[in-house]
Amino acid sequence: MVDILHRIGIKAPAARVYNALTTLEGLAHWWTDEVLGDTQVGGKIEFRFRTQSGELLGGMVMEVQELNDNKDVRWRCVEGPEEWVGTDITFQLTEQDNQTIVLFGHRNWREAVEATYHCSMKWATFLLSLREYVETGRGKPSPHDLKIDNWN
C-alpha cells in the first residue's frame, strides 16, 4: 500500500481548522467550491471539480467514517477515480506552538501510479489553500486552484 502524507501548521485554533474540514461551507472554501451532501459520521459528501468555464472534470464521493471534535477526521472514498475508490483520507489535528498542526494522509493506494505523484503535489497545494482560508478567510478552491501540471 502507498500513502500520501503531509504536515502543515495553521495559525488558528484547532476548532477553526476542524470546522473547515467538517462543514460544507468550510470545504467549499479550500478544496472545491462544489460540495454537497452530509458531513456527519455515516454521511456521504460529494465533491465535484470543473474547469473555470464550467465543464465537469470529475468528482468523488467520500463516506465520513470518523469524527473526533477538533482532533480527527476520516473519510473513505466510495466513488470516484478508480485509483481512489477504497482509499482513506485522514486529518489529525493537534495544537502546538500557537499553531494547529495538521497531519494529512491519503492512504492505501494499491500502487504508486503517476496519478499518485500528481495527487500528492495537488494535496500539498490544497493544504496551503486550507491554511490560507483558515488564516485569512480566502482559500483557493477549485476551479480557482493553483494548477500544477498538464493534468490540472
Added chain:
Amino acid sequence: MVDILHRIGIKAPAARVYNALTTLEGLAHWWTDEVLGDTQVGGKIEFRFRTQSGELLGGMVMEVQELNDNKDVRWRCVEGPEEWVGTDITFQLTEQDNQTIVLFGHRNWREAVEATYHCSMKWATFLLSLREYVETGRGKPSPHDLKIDNWN
C-alpha cells in the same frame, strides 16, 4: 519502504530544468542558497540550511549516482538527518504539452515518521520554488523558503 512522490509541470524546455538540478548555481536558486561540492556523477553535493539570521539549522550531503542529460538525476543521501541517510532522491524529466513534467521521488525511507509528513509537504513547496525559478528566474530557496509549520 516509504516514498515521497510528486509531479509538477514547468513551462520551459527540459534542458533548463535539468540545469537547475545539476549545477550549483541552479540548485542555489530554488532549494537552499548554500550549496557546495561537485555535481558530476560520483561527486558529492553539500546543502546547508540556515535561519534568516544565519544560524545553522542543519544540512545534508548527496552523492550523485546517476545523470542522463535532460532526463534523469539520482542522488543518494550519505550524510544528514538520520532518517535521510540511505534514502534516494530522483528527478525524471519528460516534455509533454509544452511543459517539462518532473516526477520527483524521495524514496526508501525506512518508515513513515512525522518528519516524512513534514518533508513531503516541504518538497512540494520546493518544487513550486523550482518551477518559479525556471519560469521567472527567481525561486524561493532557503532561508527565503515558504515556512509550512512549526518545524520550518
